Amino acid sequence: MDVTNQTTMKQFSWVFCLRLTLFVIFLTVYLLSLMGNTLIIFILLMDIALQTPMYIFLGNLSFLEIWYITTTVPKLLASCLSQVVTISVSGCLTQYYFFFSLGATECFLLTVMVYDLYLVICSPLRYSLLMSLQMCLWFSAGSWIWGFIAPLPPTILISLLNFCGPQKIKHFFCDSDPIFKLSCSDTFLVETLGYKCTSIMILSSFLLTISSYEYIVVIIIRLSSQKAQKKTFSTCASHLTVVTIYYTTIIFAYVHPPAKHNFTIGKVILVFYCVVTPLVNPLIYTLRNKDVKTAFRKVLERKRLILTRNL
Structure with a gap:
């Protein structure tokens, strides 16, 4: 009896089942995220009452989440089905640029x-x-323009690096740290610039968000009745939930000196950040937002009436 061969087959079967399970999970989350964010955009476009600044920003966020999850998850799905997934240097840099542009x-x-x-x-x-x-x-356009300008300097510097040795990225997408480990050039300058740019952008937006919420909390506390306080707080509850999830993951993943980063834990955090967050955002806004739920019911009612007339 060939015990070694049986052990190898069992191990292969276990690994294949794990990969297949992860593929199904990630594919389900990916499709749900696409459908959820697309549905929000559709509802906002169909209901004139929701074409206000708040919901225009929400529409922009949903549109962004569609492209954000598409930047990384298709390659992740391919990695689950195949042990060898290739990507060109230009493709890797493109993925890196769009990932950080959409994040910014x-x-x-x-x-x-x-x-x-x-x-x-x-x-x-x-x-x-x-x-x-x-x-x-103007605010919406400015967010997109500056978001795509911010990662340009690090991306250009990375494109000038030389890559040598076993070019295997130990990650599910072309993140900065794995790219630096593949380079045989001196990466100190680009690592320092990337770390400082990322930290400044994340922490400055985080501090502005926190300071805005401080003023909001003061106003809520000053309200005379608990009913008014609860109603006012519910206005910002969805955004506060999204902000908490977003900044908790992104600060842990990127606001750190590269040498002091636990790469394995970072990958787990980034899987949640890249895969789960784009699905969570539309769920939070739809489940906690009465206006969006009311608009969704109106859309369903219109569709039902159209189908009834056709029949």
């Missing part, structure tokens, strides 16, 4: 959204003046 854009969008909440709660009489539709579009 999300930072800016969440900051702009909390500023919108701040105006709604703290300056309701001047809200229409300070956050007009034109201003809302």
